[in-house]
Amino acid sequence: MYFNETHEAFRASVRRFIDREINPHMDEWEEKSVPLHDLFKKMGELGFLGIRYDPKYGGQGLDYWYETVLLEEAGHIRGFGVSTAIAVQTNMATPAIDAFGSEYLKDKYLRGAIAGDLVAAIAVTEPDAGSDVFAIKTRAVRKGDHYLLNGSKTYITNGTQADFLTLLAKTGDDGGYHSFGLFVVPTDLPGFVVSKKLDKLGLRSSDTAELFFDNVAVPVENLIGDEGEGFIYQMKQFQHERFTILPGVHVCVQDMIDMTVDYLKKRIVFGKPLITKQVLRHRLAGWLMKNECLKQLTYHIVRMKMDGRDVTREISMGKLFAGQLIAEVASGCLQMFGGMGFMNETLISRYFRDSRIMSIGAGADEVMYEIIARLEGF
Ligand SMILES: Cc1cc2nc3c(=O)[nH]c(=O)nc-3n(C[C@H](O)[C@H](O)[C@H](O)COP(=O)(O)OP(=O)(O)OC[C@H]3O[C@@H](n4cnc5c(N)ncnc54)[C@H](O)[C@@H]3O)c2cc1C
Incomplete structure (x- = not known):
């Protein structure tokens, strides 16, 4: 009724991949977390990580029905830790780069995430700010050609393995909801520390981390869209995440x-x-x-x-x-x-x-x- 033969062929290829490359490993990954670079490289080669994204950056340029097929099939994974890790890569950390990012950010980070060469994480939550996103304290202060980033984030999925974070920080105090920036933060910058891998009740195949930023110099070109609009971008990105x-x-x-x-x-x-x-x-x-x-x-x-x-x-x-x-x-x-x-x-x-x-x-x-x-x- 909703899906045609092409959707069903795509569904069959995703299911085959899950049956061969994911489910046989789930017990092992529940013990020690899924190896994301390995898994995402394989998924990237099959085009599973960029279904809706522009072919210019390696995406498939397909529509929401195909995305739904992938997400439905991920529901057959024998544990939500791996499906969550995949959803972070495809629907939580990259939609804002796609929608509002510069050519440079799309070419480097969106392309890398779609190919499975780069592991992405979304970093919004902090020890003192979860439901109340407006209360985050991590701050990015402009100093010439970079922003100095200070603060911490917690419960970050893919956090110990990520190559970059899509991170929300305060850039000012006076603009209300227009006082935030959304940044692409590479995790190899000096001052970035994974302070703790967190032990959880469930999602045990997914790695979840507490992160710390001590004067991390983030290049200005890593700001997504306009300074001050990060909160709005993140609210839009949340719709992809929740779906x-x-x-x-x-x-x-x-x-x-x-x-x-x-x-x-x-x-x-x-x-x-x-x-x-x-x-x-x-x-x-x-x-x-x-x-x-x-x-x-x-x-x-x-x-x-x-x-x-x-x-x-x-x-x-x-x-x-x-x-x-x-x-x-x-x-x-x-x-x-x-x-x-x-x-x-x-x-x-x-x-x-x-x-x-x-x-x-x-x-x-x-x-x-x-x-x-x-x-x-x-
Ligand atoms: C396994 C796991 C993975 C996660 N991955 C990520 C990630 O990758 N990136 C990221 O940024 N975050 C991540 N999170 C964080 C997650 O989004 C937050 O835990 C969530 O938003 C809730 O925030 P909190 O934990 O601070 O709870 P709090 O905001 O402290 O809320 C505590 C409780 O109070 C309730 N509450 C809050 N406000 C109200 C209100 N006005 N009225 C009534 N009740 C209220 C909440 O619903 C909740 O039940 C993850 C969390 C977990 C547990």
């Missing part, structure tokens, strides 16, 4: 339900397969109903994007709904597996740990509620 969650979640919810149904068919309790218990069947059917709503909202958003319409309201609703649904289904499916669900050897236990981030990262649920309320005018 990435929807296609992967509806696919993963379906996978979790499928694997649970398989288990319930085999598990005999009180003399009968558990799948015969009406209370469990109805719960599963209810999740399928909600998941269909999420899927249709996802496609509605893609149609709106293709039409060039503002999707802030719908993406905020979708991100909120997806985060709550996946946590509900992961927890509920784990319950149906019983003790087996609590064992690390059972994939549902990883999904249970990983799903919790979806209501926190990329703007927590409470932030999404607030955006929706504000857009509705109350």
Whole structure:
């Protein structure tokens, strides 16, 4: 209905790649993080990292439907750490360079990210500023041909392996939302330190870091767009980031339900397969109903994007709904597996740990509620 033969051929090639190059390694990568340079180089060679981007910089120049196919297939990865790392590269750290960056930034950093030669990270959150992005303290002060960058960032995905960060910093005090700059910060500059690799409940295949900047001299040409407009650019970039969650979640919810149904068919309790218990069947059917709503909202958003319409309201609703649904289904499916669900050897236990981030990262649920309320005018 939404995807033609070419989309499906593309889907098959992404799925093959995930089956061969990602899923067989997931247990190992959960122990010691995914090697991003290696993985991204392979993905770059297949054109998976620049689907929507301009062919001039190595992109595929395709539309949002193809991007949705990639994100849906990433939902089959057996752990959200790797799909998150990929989404950072394609939809979180590079859209602003594509939309507002200079020819120099696109040629060097967007091209490098699309090819998989450079690993990207997005650096917004700080120890004292997460939901309240306006409260960030990291500062970039112009000194001749560079900005001196001082401050720290935390919870940065891909942080220990990144070659560059797309980083939000304050450039002034008086301009309200127009007092920020968005910069491309290469991580080989003196004064940049990965202060800590963080230990997490879930997303264990992804590396997450605390970063520190001590008088890092960032060349002025690494400023994205106009000084003072960084906050606005980042708010726009957040829409690409939040959308990435929807296609992967509806696919993963379906996978979790499928694997649970398989288990319930085999598990005999009180003399009968558990799948015969009406209370469990109805719960599963209810999740399928909600998941269909999420899927249709996802496609509605893609149609709106293709039409060039503002999707802030719908993406905020979708991100909120997806985060709550996946946590509900992961927890509920784990319950149906019983003790087996609590064992690390059972994939549902990883999904249970990983799903919790979806209501926190990329703007927590409470932030999404607030955006929706504000857009509705109350
Ligand atoms: C694994 C992981 C990876 C991440 N990756 C990145 C990354 O790559 N780059 C990056 O920049 N950031 C990243 N983040 C940060 C993430 O975006 C923030 O954690 C998130 O925005 C929430 O900010 P916070 O943790 O500071 O929580 P806080 O802002 O301290 O909020 C704490 C709680 O209070 C709630 N709250 C906040 N304001 C209100 C309000 N007005 N009313 C009611 N409740 C409220 C929040 O919703 C939340 O539940 C990552 C986080 C994690 C855990």
